Amino acid sequence: MEKELELADNARAVCAKLNCAEGVSGIRDALYVLSGKWKFPLIFALSQGPMRFKDIQRSLGDITPKVLTKELRELELNEFVVRNVFPTSPVTVTYELMPYSLTLDKVLLELKDWGIQHRQRLVSNRRGN
Amino acid sequence: MEKELELADNARAVCAKLNCAEGVSGIRDALYVLSGKWKFPLIFALSQGPMRFKDIQRSLGDITPKVLTKELRELELNEFVVRNVFPTSPVTVTYELMPYSLTLDKVLLELKDWGIQHRQRLVSNRRGN
DNA sequence: GATACTGGTATCCTTTGGGATAGTAGTATC
DNA sequence: GATACTACTATCCCAAAGGATACCAGTATC
Numbered sequence A, B: 001m002e003k004e005l006e007l008a009d010n011a012r013a014v015c016a017k018l019n020c021a022e023g024v025s026g027i028r029d030a031l032y033v034l035s036g037k038w039k040f041p042l043i044f045a046l047s048q049g050p051m052r053f054k055d056i057q058r059s060l061g062d063i064t065p066k067v068l069t070k071e072l073r074e075l076e077l078n079e080f081v082v083r084n085v086f087p088t089s090p091v092t093v094t095y096e097l098m099p100y101s102l103t104l105d106k107v108l109l110e111l112k113d114w115g116i117q118h119r120q121r122l123v124s125n126r127r128g129n
Numbered sequence C: 001g002a003t004a005c006t007g008g009t010a011t012c013c014t015t016t017g018g019g020a021t022a023g024t025a026g027t028a029t030c
Numbered sequence D: 001g002a003t004a005c006t007a008c009t010a011t012c013c014c015a016a017a018g019g020a021t022a023c024c025a026g027t028a029t030c
Helices: A006-017 A020-034 A039-046 A055-062 A065-077 A105-128 B008-018 B020-034 B041-048 B053-060 B065-077 B105-128
Strands: A081-086 A092-097 B081-086 B094-098
Touching: A020 A092, A020 B041, A020 B053, A020 B105, A039 A055, A039 A092, A039 A105, A039 B020, A055 A065, A055 A092, A055 B020, A055 B081, A092 B041, A092 B081, A105 B105, B008 B105, B041 B053, B041 B081, B041 B094, B041 B105, B053 B065, B053 B094, B065 B105
Parallel strands: none
Antiparallel strands: A081 A092, B081 B094
């Protein structure tokens, strides 16, 4: 007896044809370096220009300094961000995107637009009910 | 004495002008429903067509059934996915994207492409050193 | 009768993500 | 002299994420 549904069969076929596995692992590779609550917002905030620690903290809203430090270190390791120290007194520190981060601009743009639209949808749904 | 660097000042100005806060919260709103290791890969896999539970598990690689169930339930709640039960015996279950998921296609595409490029970069860096 | 497949549950456990709070040295400001 | 700002670090703690393993009924296959 044929238990398979044409639907699922079809999906498998299409998936194989489009190299679905490559797509899934592409996405997983991206998320591997960009996972968590803060990396995308952080890179987005810095995409407007270099910023100081406290300013970043303010633009992100409610991130604690410990977590911000950790996130910045990780982004440094992956060459998304540079830390600049200026010999003022007391020292001034800025964080700045490296060129590689710019390759993320489309992703960030799409994600931002989607998020804005999503919030609007939620609001109108709540009104609608 | 002026301790502010023009850099940081500039960033703040630009950020205010571009409504940086809106961008950051847009991204945070998006991540609120799409966070975690599996949501993006899962939606991407289903974007090829409806699939059965075990098939999804296989395409995602190493997700455990418990986690997959949880992720699918969450995506159902947020109207990204429908669960279809067919009265075969034993039952056949497929999961299918709802129209709202299609609004994510650009995000998924950009993320996938970035991930693939990122992996290639890592590979050539390793070779280069 | 043994094995395998489906669509899951149940239980346990570890890891991490991330928040709260406090504190630091060095300045500047009132 | 008290307070405030900067750029953090340190410590503690909790909840959630997610993995490992086992198991289930129902059916088909060998």
